[in-house]
Structures are given as C-alpha cells and as structure tokens.
Amino acid sequence: MRAGTAARVLAAVAGVAMFAVTVRYAVLRSIDVRPAVWVRWWVTAAVVHDVVVAPAAIAVGWLVVRFAPRWLKAPLQTALLLSAVIVAVSWPALRGYGRMPSNPTYLPRDYAGGLTLTLAVVWIACAGWAAARLVRRRQAAPLGPSVAAAPR
C-alpha cells in the first residue's frame, strides 16, 4: 500500500508538472495558441457537453428504458448509441465545412450516402436482433406477450 500511495503522489505531481508545461508553452507560443481563445474553446466544450449533450443522451436513454417493450430495449439502445457516435464523427464531412473548390481531394466522397449506408447497416442489424428477441419471446410464451419470460 505504501508503494501504491507513493505512486499516486508521484502521478499527481507529474500531472501538475504537465499543467506547468502547458502554461509555459501556451505563453511562449501565445501568438499561435491564443491562450484566451484556446481556454474559451475547451471550457465551452466541457460545459456544453455536461449541461446539454450528456443530459440529453441520458434523457433519451431513460425514455427507451421506460417505454420500449422489453424485446426492443437493448437493440434500440444499441442502434441509438451507434448512430449518435457515427453522426458525431462524420458531421464535419457531412456538412462539408472544409470543402475546397481548389482541392477536390479534401472530402472526395459522398458522405450523405456513406452515412445513410452505415446507419442502414446499424439499424437493419439491430432490427434483426430485435425481431429475433421478439420471436424467442413469443416461443417462450405461447399464451401471449403479457406473461412472457425475459428474453436471453
């Protein structure tokens, strides 16, 4: 345990030292880093995420768990999670913000098509999974859904 404590103290001290490196670099290269602008960007990112994005995701997840039928819950959670991530990652390409008429090798693909295709694969796979869960549930409960056993 003593060695563990020492390692933790060391890690924390190293972390503070890295903050010092950050400040030094940001000040020395302030023409490029623009520290005031830079800080505003990452603080805004944290606040927007914690105040808007995460609560919204939690609310959607809560709705699914609360209202979706049992057989649909996990597949729907999965499809929504994957979709959110895929849309977030492909957003700049999809909107084409960085498109340059003078250089068509930036964003050379059809991203609306690519996104549609990717999401279609996700939703079809999850729909198949949900259907399989529904069928299994029906088989396990010939008397009807109200007395069905839990899927899986």
Next chain:
Amino acid sequence: MAVRLRWPEPPPAVRRWLPEPGEPIAPPATSSKLHDDRIAARLGIALAVTFTVCFLTGLWSHVQQDPPTWLAIPARPAGLYRITQGVHVITGLAAIPLLLAKLWAVWPRFVQWPPFRTVREALWRAALLPLVGGSLFLLGTGTANIAGWYPWKFDFRKAHFAASWLTMGGLLIHVAAVAGITAAALRRSLKEDDATDGRLSRRGFLGVVGAAAGVVTVTTAGATVRPLRALSVLATRDPGSGPQGVPVNRSAADAGTRGVDLGAYRLRVEGRVATPLVLTYDEVLAMSTRTASLPITCVEGWSASADWRGVPLRDLLRRAGAEPGAEVVLSSLEQRGAYRTSKVGQDHAADADTLLATHLDGQPLDPDHGFPLRLIAPNRPGVLQTKWVTTVEVR
C-alpha cells in the same frame, strides 16, 4: 487536508436524484445499472491506453516539425511516420465513443451532492475541468482538422499540442485520485446486480461501445489502411483519389504555382558550397536519377504510396561540393504559406532515397504534386515534403 466542509442539505425531492460522494454513481431514485464505477473503471482504462498512444505518437509528430536540437530524426524505417501518424488518427477517432460513453456513465457525479468534502477532493475534482475540456478539445479539433475544417482563431497544431499536455496532466491527477476505486471496481463482477428487464447489460453496454469504436475505425481508417478503402465510406480523404491517384493538401492553385514557366525556372544549390549550381529543368532531367517507392504521409493521417523518380538530394549536394553533414533548407516557388521552406536533417540529406523528384509513377509531376520538382524523403511528414522546389540552401 482533513477539514470537513459543511454543505446545505437540498430538499428531499431533489436530494434523491443526486449521488453522494462514496456512494454508487447512480442516484438512489434511478434504476440505472450503467452509471456505475465498474463501467467507469473499464472505460477509463481504455481511455488511458488510447490517450497515451495518441500522446506519444503526437509528440513524435511534433518533434518532426519542431525538432529539438538534441534529437536527430532518423530517415529509416521509411514508413515509420506513416504508421505513427496513422495510429494517432485512428486511435483518436476510436477514442470518441470511449470518451462519450465514459462521460455519460459518470455524469451523475457532475451533480453530486455535496460536490466535495475535503480540500483534496476539491482539488482533484477541479482538475476534471482541464481533463474533460481537454479531451473533448483534442478529439473535436482533431476530427474537424482531418476534414479540413478550421472554425477557430488559433493555430490548430500548436493549440492541439498545448491541449495534449493539459489533458495528460489532468489524466495523471485523475488516475491518482481514482486508482483505489478503480482497483475495487475491477474486482467486482459486471454481472452482480445487473438489469434483467431487457435493456443492455453492463457487459452488453461495453460491447456496444467497443462496436462503436469498431464501426468508426472501419468507416474511416481506409484513409491510410488501403485494404479498408472500400469500407471507409466516411473517411475524409481517399488514398486513391486526386491527380495521378495521389491526394493533395496544398494545391498549385492555392499556392500560386500553376503554370510554372520552364524557360525561367532554375534550381539553385547555394550557401556553404564549393560551386554553387544553377540548373535548368532539362539539366536536372539529364542528371542520373533514382526511383524510390515511398509513402506520402499527411500529418492529417492519410497516406498513399507511389513510385517517385528524381535526383537524389545527396548527389546534388556532392556535385556542389557541400560538406557532408551540412544542414539543408529547401525553398519553394510558393510566395506565402507556413510550409514554404523546410529543413532537411543530416540523416535525411544523406539517405539515397531522399529525392528531388520530377516524376510520379512514371509521369511528370502534376502541378498539384509540385511540378517541376518536389522533395520526397523517407519517414517524413507530408508538410515537410516541400513542393515546387527552387532553392537548396546549404547552411
């Protein structure tokens, strides 16, 4: 340190929705099984690994462009930078679902009551702001950068570098603070007290997060991993597209180097040399050439291999009578631009495959690839593979 702070007690209707320090992350009023330290610990470890990989490969990329005096960048292995920078971008993109899932899982702690009880708790929780802000900044600016999108007023590379130190510093403090909880959480079974009403189990949730990382990788990594090209429908670059089948970062139109007048064009080798050279394009073509198969690797993570033919830089230096081991600076015809000139270190200048290339896959260079002459060297970021080269200055 042992000072206990007193906090007001919120009304019970609110209180039951807020987790308490030391109690489970999911507040008593919720039925969630996923807002859980077992999830937080596992995703945390995955983040520590991915962020460390990104940090190390990022530092490597940084020193190529701002080399410290004590470090000589090697020219070999030729494909090293292609691998390190490919890994950097692929790992960073794969970390996006890991980060979002982790922050989602621990989010109730954001409204924890009381926020902290001791000075030590206050300090490590304060370090979460640079950690969370820095992580989102790194992944967000990286994702925008590879799409050529710069919606901010700072220099991307330097701001991203600063954020990487900030984030890794925050990560070390965080690990120091949660090491004990993490170790305990890893010892407990994921299955214990899990959901049974058809929603994702803890294991299922972690699996889906992993699947999200997988989908992100497959749909984007083809920018550098050629076999994945057909599947990478969301990749912002495509290694087979562009003039002569090779992508371009700075076009001749943007650099103002379209339609170079070959009659007026000269390649100069000058500076600390015995015999300065002034060569026409035809004189360069008449020199003995070499063909090298080398990747062009962008700092933005894409790469494409090609056969380049041209005059080895070291032959030119020898002909001009430069001292071996001299530092070389190349300049472009381009008038403006951050990468108008580049330094060629000793190891690269001495390498047989460091070429002033005239041909790409057997054809004269396209203007976008640097016609009439460009540098192509092993293990070197694309921004330093200077195009439209007109002077070789020996220092």
